[in-house]
Amino acid sequence: MRVGVFVIACLALAAGSPAPAPAEYSESAAVQVIEETESFLAHPHYLDNDEIGALFGQLAKDYPQLAQAYKVGRSLQGRPLHALALNAPPANDKSGDLLRPMVKLVANIRGDETLGRQIVLYMAEYLASSYETDDQVQRLLNTTEIHFLPSCNPDGFALAQEGNCESLPNYVGRGNAAGIDLNRDFPDRLEEPHVHQLHAQSRQPETAALANWIISKPFVLSANFHGGAVVASYPYDNSIAHNECCEESLTPDDRVFKQLAHAYSDNHPIMRKGSNCNDSFAGGITNGANWYELSGGMQDFNYAFSNCFELTIELSCCKYPPASTLPAEWQRNKASLMQLLKQAHIGIKGLVQDANGYPIGDANIIVAGLDEKPIRTSKRGEYWRLLTPGLYSVHAAAFGYQTSAPQEVRVTNDNLEALRLDFKLLPVETNFDGISSLYSPYFF
């Protein structure tokens, strides 16, 4: 850890901003001095949104090979949604970081559920500063691109009160500045598409920015941190039955989700006991709908609308615990975070290319028995398909190409390294004799 005092200028954060921030909020060009002793845990406090921007700017400056600061979008009141990406430079310039899975750690979608916000910041700082000295961290960043978004709801956070453990009725801080619960504002997998479009017009700017971010980057794995309970929850949160609670609503990838949830819970000294905050969860994990049913949540959105498998991780009974608890909470969550991030490497990964070796984007990777959840290739033709150990039959399909033959693979997840499985696809043969082919001239 570095020792000393450094000066952070939060200038130029507004570069490229679409609209000026409303009057109640201004991005000050103030120069802040943050004291660093052993680490910033020595004087634990919650960073405000400007301080998060400044910290990420500083990390990008201190570790230019590893860290890149950016913004996912802006809140209703114009606060930036600060993000950081960490990724070690590729050893081989030729292939670059091809097939390196992307993961994300996201927090504070409820402005008053704040512990995750700090845990995400500590994790970013810890990984960046330990890369040179810690083999485990080095291996993780050599093989994984990690994105950090400590606050999805900076306007809510600005209103929330430290030490407030519950969102009481009429409580400000849980929703965004318009009082909307952002974790009910996402397109829902069970809604009709035309309802999506209606909602799209009234969607909150935070939700729109998050949804766009989730869809536009090929994330594989995600954790989304909440408070008010201590448990690792996995999709689905909503169910066709719409029972308020206590009925499981499982994805086809339930085995994967249980493994991911256990990777977190088993390494957390309190969560794994499964009995906290007057709630009881076997093994410290739960299916979302089995706990309580909800629609329009971010977790289901990730799974239903992108390739990303997201967990909702509840970190503390008290939603906004006093800052004095932060060092102990960080210690409780560090191993869980490391183990969860490594799960980005379970299952299979590979490239889908045409006969000339050009990437095929938007190809579907289909695993027999998990057909309901095809994984789509990135623009570079990459895919990552999280799987638990077992024997699988996998094929690739893409528009304009012949579907590949199924390939049998045995997944062991030894050393948490994804098994490489590539596909070469041949173009659909143009058929000028019949009119059955989509490419028949009769259609034009």
Ligand SMILES: *[C@@H]1O[C@H](CO)[C@@H](O)[C@H](O)[C@H]1NC(C)=O
């Ligand atoms: C990480 O990558 C660097 C550069 O390619 C390499 O020198 C180093 O040995 C790698 N570290 C680990 C732990 O794999």
Ligand SMILES: *[C@@H]1O[C@H](CO)[C@@H](O)[C@H](O)[C@H]1NC(C)=O
């Ligand atoms: C648990 O329930 C008891 C009795 O209803 C209550 O007094 C206590 O405050 C509750 N604890 C939490 C953390 O909710």
Ligand SMILES: [Zn+2]
């Ligand atoms: Zn929550």
